[in-house]
Amino acid sequence: MKILSYYIIPLLLFCSMPIYSAGTISGGLYLGYQYDAGNLSGKAVDADLQQNVAVGGLLRIDLGILFFRTGADFSYPFEKGRIHNSSAGDITGTDSWFVEVPVYAGLGIPVRDYGMFYMGAGGSYIFGMGSVSATSGNEQINEQLFGWGFIAGIESVVSNDLSLFVEWEYMTVSSSPFASSGTGTYNDYYMDYTGNRYRLGVMYHFNRY
Numbered sequence: 001m002k003i004l005s006y007y008i009i010p011l012l013l014f015c016s017m018p019i020y021s022a023g024t025i026s027g028g029l030y031l032g033y034q035y036d037a038g039n040l041s042g043k044a045v046d047a048d049l050q051q052n053v054a055v056g057g058l059l060r061i062d063l064g065i066l067f068f069r070t071g072a073d074f075s076y077p078f079e080k081g082r083i084h085n086s087s088a089g090d091i092t093g094t095d096s097w098f099v100e101v102p103v104y105a106g107l108g109i110p111v112r113d114y115g116m117f118y119m120g121a122g123g124s125y126i127f128g129m130g131s132v133s134a135t136s137g138n139e140q141i142n143e144q145l146f147g148w149g150f151i152a153g154i155e156s157v158v159s160n161d162l163s164l165f166v167e168w169e170y171m172t173v174s175s176s177p178f179a180s181s182g183t184g185t186y187n188d189y190y191m192d193y194t195g196n197r198y199r200l201g202v203m204y205h206f207n208r209y
Contacts, residue, residue, distance in 0.1 A: 023061055023062045023063040023064070024061070024062040024205055024206075024207060025059075025060070025061055025062075025205075025206045025207055026059070026060045026061075026062070026203050026204060026205045026206065027057070027058070027059050027060075027203070027204055027206070028057065028058045028059075028060070028071075028165070028201050028202060028203040028204065029055075029056070029057050029201055029202060030055070030056055030057075030058070030165075030167070030199045030200060030201025030202070031053070031054065031055055031199065031200055031201065032053065032054030032055070032056060032073065032075065032197055032198060032199040032200075033051070033052070033053055033054070033197070033198050033199075034051070034052045034054065034075060034195055034196065034197045034198070035049065035051055035195075035196070036049040036050065036051070036195055037049075037050040037051060037052040037075065037077060037081075037094075037096065037193070037195065038050045038081045038094040038096055038191065038192060038193075039174075039192035039193070039194045039195055040081050040083070040094065042192060042194065043088065043192070044087075045083050045087040045088045046083065046084045046085050046087040047081055047082060047083045047084060047087070047088075048079075048081065048082040048084075049081055050077050050079060050080055050081030050094050050095075050096070051077065051078060051079040052075045052076060052077050052078070052097070053075070053076060053078050054073050054074060054075040054076070054197070054199075055073075055074055056071055056072060056073035056074065056100075056199070056201075057071050057072060058070070058071030058201075059071055060203070062108060065107050065108055065109065065110075066105070066106075066107065066108075067105065067106055067107070067108050067118065067120065068103075068104070068105050069102075069103075069104050069105075069120075070101070070102060070103050070104075071101070071102060072099060072100070072101050073099065073100040073101075073102070074097070074098075074099050075097055075098050075099075075100065075197075076097040077094075077095055077096065077097060077130075080093055080094060080095045081093055081094035081095070088181055088189070089180075089181030089182045089189075090134045090135045090136060090180065090181050090182055091132055091133070091134050091179065091181050091189050092133045092134060092135060093132065093133035094130075094132050094133070094191070095130050095131050095132070095133070096128060096129070096130035096131070096132070096141055096191055096193075097128075097129055097130050098126050098127060098128045098129060098130075098193060099126070099127040099129075100124045100125070100126055100127075100171075101124060101125045101126075101127075102122060102123070102124040102125075102149070103122050103123060103124070104120045104121065104122035104149075104151055105120055105121070105122055106118055106119050106120020106121065106122075106151065107119060107120065108155075113157065114156060114157060115154065115155045115156040115157045115163060116154075116155050117152075117153075117154055117155075118151075118152070118153055118154075118155065119150070119151065119152040119153075120150070120151050120152075121148075121149070121150050121151075122148075122149065122151075123146060123147065123148050123149065124146070124147050124148075124149055124171060124173070125144070125145070125146055126143070126144070126145040126146070126147055126173055126193055127143075127144055128141050128142070128143035128144075128145060128175060128191055128193065129141055129142065129143075132179055132189065132191070134179060134180075134181075139178060139179035139189075141175070141178065141191055143175040143176075143178070143191065145173050145174075145175060145193070146173065147171050147172055147173020147193065147194075148171070148172055148173070149169055149170055149171035149172065150169070150170050151167060151168065151169045152167070152168050153165050153166055153167030153168065153199075154166055155203065160205075161204055161205050161206075162202065162203070162204060162205070163202070163203045163205070164200075164201070164202055164203070165199075165200075165201055165202075165203060166198075166199070166200055167198070167199040167200075167201070168196065168197070168198055168199075169196070169197040169198075169199070170195070170196055170197075171193065171194065171195065171197065172194045173193045173194060174190050174191065174192040174193060174194060175190045175191040175192075175193075176190060177189060177190045178190065178191070
């Protein structure tokens, strides 16, 4: 009965509200960048770090100072990771890309009439693809993972319906081992998607005023 009283009934009441009239619905597009996309710096290897660029879209619902958002993000390497001096055993490079589908909730703090500062937390489903290079050939990446993350950003009003935003995201998630760093050893090399992501984008507010 406590579960029914504390969780299920409030959830049903919330879902029965007309979402469009309860708050602002916004959609956005953005470009992104991630330095050290394979988190090679966290593996203590001698390497030229992989760098990824991203393009994505998002959908956000604002309910007062609360917001909920989801979307999709495609991240692709414009510079592959290269590992030197056998510092990762037989692994010589990374060429990984991924699709991220996040779900976040957080707080948006208005800054007069200029826009708002926001921050939130949540999780992302990651579809990891690509390959890592080894002396024996390429090992393909085909991973489906779930990770946790944080976001923070600043949104600046351009007009009643339009705003620009800059955003930082930190995500922590890694795969299970799928490649061997040495002949005759079990798979011990994993793909690490942990790191900082930076975004610049535009938001359109469908029913702000």
